[in-house]
Amino acid sequence: RYLGRGQDDHGRYRYQVSAASNQTIAGYNLPRHAGATFFMAQAAGVTGDAGVRWGTLMAAQYMRAETMGWCGEHRCIVDDGEANAGSSALAVIAMSEIVLRGIDASYERDVRELSAFLRSLQRPDGELMHVYDQAAKRPIDVQRLYFSGEAALALARAHRITKDPADLEAARRLLARLAGPGWSFFGSRYYWGEEHWTCQAMAELWDRAPSEEALEFCRGWHRYQRKLQYGPGDSPMDADGAFGFGSMVSPRLTPASSRGEACGATLAAMRKAHPDDPENAELSRELDRAVAFVLRHQLAPGPSHLFSDPNALAGAMPGSPVDWTIRMDYPQHAGSMMVRWLELNAR
Numbered sequence: 001r002y003l004g005r006g007q008d009d010h011g012r013y014r015y016q017v018s019a020a021s022n023q024t025i026a027g028y029n030l031p032r033h034a035g036a037t038f039f040m041a042q043a044a045g046v047t048g049d050a051g052v053r054w055g056t057l058m059a060a061q062y063m064r065a066e067t068m069g070w071c072g073e074h075r076c077i078v079d080d081g082e083a084n085a086g087s088s089a090l091a092v093i094a095m096s097e098i099v100l101r102g103i104d105a106s107y108e109r110d111v112r113e114l115s116a117f118l119r120s121l122q123r124p125d126g127e128l129m130h131v132y133d134q135a136a137k138r139p140i141d142v143q144r145l146y147f148s149g150e151a152a153l154a155l156a157r158a159h160r161i162t163k164d165p166a167d168l169e170a171a172r173r174l175l176a177r178l179a180g181p182g183w184s185f186f187g188s189r190y191y192w193g194e195e196h197w198t199c200q201a202m203a204e205l206w207d208r209a210p211s212e213e214a215l216e217f218c219r220g221w222h223r224y225q226r227k228l229q230y231g232p233g234d235s236p237m238d239a240d241g242a243f244g245f246g247s248m249v250s251p252r253l254t255p256a257s258s259r260g261e262a263c264g265a266t267l268a269a270m271r272k273a274h275p276d277d278p279e280n281a282e283l284s285r286e287l288d289r290a291v292a293f294v295l296r297h298q299l300a301p302g303p304s305h306l307f308s309d310p311n312a313l314a315g316a317m318p319g320s321p322v323d324w325t326i327r328m329d330y331p332q333h334a335g336s337m338m339v340r341w342l343e344l345n346a347r
Helices: 030-047 050-066 085-100 107-120 147-162 165-179 196-205 212-228 253-273 279-297 329-344
Strands: 016-018 023-025 068-071 074-079 082-084 131-133 138-140 325-327
Touching: 030 050, 030 074, 030 085, 030 329, 050 068, 050 085, 050 107, 068 107, 074 085, 074 107, 082 085, 085 107, 085 147, 107 147, 107 165, 147 165, 147 196, 165 196, 165 212, 196 212, 196 253, 212 253, 212 279, 253 279, 253 329, 279 329, 325 329
Parallel strands: none
Antiparallel strands: 016 023, 016 325, 068 074, 074 082, 082 131, 131 138
């Protein structure tokens, strides 16, 4: 509802907001728009809220009508003059959720077209080239943070709709790259990247292209994350369940949310692959504590003595207990984590 209240006539959200003044900060980010729309579709499906459903459709129509262009022979998302894998991948994730939740089946066509573009960026080793030069009509072989994991999840979700074996094979090859040679170097077992999209792709593929290697990769990542998860008394601040370094660093909400998303995905795959593994209980505790931390800091509606309009911020997620700048991807990651928690704990 916070996201929906801030949408304009084009379906765009308030990108960044200063909570104290309730002022919108200039700028916009299309990948985060798509991510927020993914969560809106999830929320519409979980709650049945007609207003959230309408906001989802407005946001999706903005992507379809105002951001889709041509990358050679393929349709793609063009973000501020640039076509890249991340924007198109997150659009696929959002639009596939809209189709799978029964909100609007017409987005199947867009999912098909954008997935074909993502496949056209794939290298022989499974990795993607992340940028497309529209003038030269060719991809540029550079890699950016998050894009490959987002694309692996997008292609895996697209396959549920398109039934195209090419989507499944592209997702499988990309995940194998991410969980294998893409993160292989001396000492790699002691260092990790940002893998929350990768682990969601692994779980999404489990019933159609299960990978024990990718599952073990995600288990290892979460063992590392649990070492970084604050416990009671680790910080003088309310940090229990957050992730970070050092007792005096203010804990951030979005890392807890994104790790919670990935933790829930990993737990879902583990329950299918290894239902009696004792690590399932550890993953469940990791997720529960992350959810609890984020819920404690949700603005509901916020401190009236510090905010000019606390009701306008009700439901939002700040950056941290001391950073009250709100960005549209903060509620997205938090909400998607909560949806995963609800699905895992459904009775």
